Amino acid sequence: MNLFILTGAGISAESGLGTFRDTGGLWARFDPMKLATPEGFARDPEAVHAFYNTRRRAMAQARPNEAHRALARLEAALGDRLHLCTQNIDDLHERAGSRRVVHMHGELLRHRCTGCGAVERGADDLDLDTPCPACGRTGTMRPDVVWFGEMPMHMEAIEDALLAADLFVAIGTSGSVYPAAGFVAQAREAGIRTLEINLEPADNARLFDAGRYGPASETVPAWVEDVLRERG
Ligand code: OAD
Numbered sequence: 001m002n003l004f005i006l007t008g009a010g011i012s013a014e015s016g017l018g019t020f021r022d023t024g025g026l027w028a029r030f031d032p033m034k035l036a037t038p039e040g041f042a043r044d045p046e047a048v049h050a051f052y053n054t055r056r057r058a059m060a061q062a063r064p065n066e067a068h069r070a071l072a073r074l075e076a077a078l079g080d081r082l083h084l085c086t087q088n089i090d091d092l093h094e095r096a097g098s099r100r101v102v103h104m105h106g107e108l109l110r111h112r113c114t115g116c117g118a119v120e121r122g123a124d125d126l127d128l129d130t131p132c133p134a135c136g137r138t139g140t141m142r143p144d145v146v147w148f149g150e151m152p153m154h155m156e157a158i159e160d161a162l163l164a165a166d167l168f169v170a171i172g173t174s175g176s177v178y179p180a181a182g183f184v185a186q187a188r189e190a191g192i193r194t195l196e197i198n199l200e201p202a203d204n205a206r207l208f209d210a211g212r213y214g215p216a217s218e219t220v221p222a223w224v225e226d227v228l229r230e231r232g
Pocket of ligand 1: 007008009010011013014019020021022025032036087088105146147148171172173174175176177197198199200202214215216217
């Protein structure tokens with residue numbers, strides 16, 4: 001069985017990292033147009049750096065939860081028959097033991113130079129004085145994350161993996177940001193079974209064949225146990 005799993009902010013919620021659209025979520029407190037768009041960055045780079053520096057520090061304090069760990073166990077059992085694609089820019093899947101995570105919205109632990117295009121791994125804060133490790137320029141570094149209006153990363157490989165799956169599972173995502181929000185419809189059209197695992201049904205829940213609801217730290221390990229038991 002080939003599995004394609006899409007995760008969203010809900011899987012990291014119990015690790016203490018906020019979601020975006022729940023009550024009190026990040027986009028209720030901060031304006032995404034100011035902090036997560038190329039235009040916002042051009043207008044006020046200091047504010048954007050401060051926002052992502054704070055998130056990077058919060059991520060360093062956070063620990064993977066039982067849901068991340070269960071998906072790492074599933075990968076250990078299924079190997080390359082599991083495709084794990086996340087919208088999250090945190091590294092909690094990796095720290096739980098997942099080896100092959102595709103970050104479609106980029107990663108907080110990567111920095112990109114808008115001058116020379118170099119991408120470097122790094123956990124340090126960024127600001128306008130941070131020199132690019134490759135070209136040495138300052139004022140050109142940004143987090144290597146995807147902002148509104150930018151193309152998500154690795155889309156070709158993601159679509160190939162999605163369409164090769166027997167089961168598509170969306171975990172902890174509100175299904176409101178495209179293209180990820182469209183994966184369930186693409187899977188259905190291709191005759192692939194679909195499952196939503198979420199705190200409660202998302203707005204697009206009716207598009208899924210089945211749903212399992214509750215906190216990810218409980219629902220994901222229970223589902224993984226069922227998958228591992230079924231395959232014997
Ligand atoms: P959202 O904040 O839109 O949705 C989070 C989902 O997780 C909701 O459906 C919640 O019900 C659910 N949830 C909350 N707590 C949970 C828990 N303990 N267990 C299980 N589920 C829980 O986050 P995303 O769908 O990930 O993009 O958002 C998608 C994209 O929008 C993000 O990648 C980000 C954001 O703007 C960019 O910044 C480009």
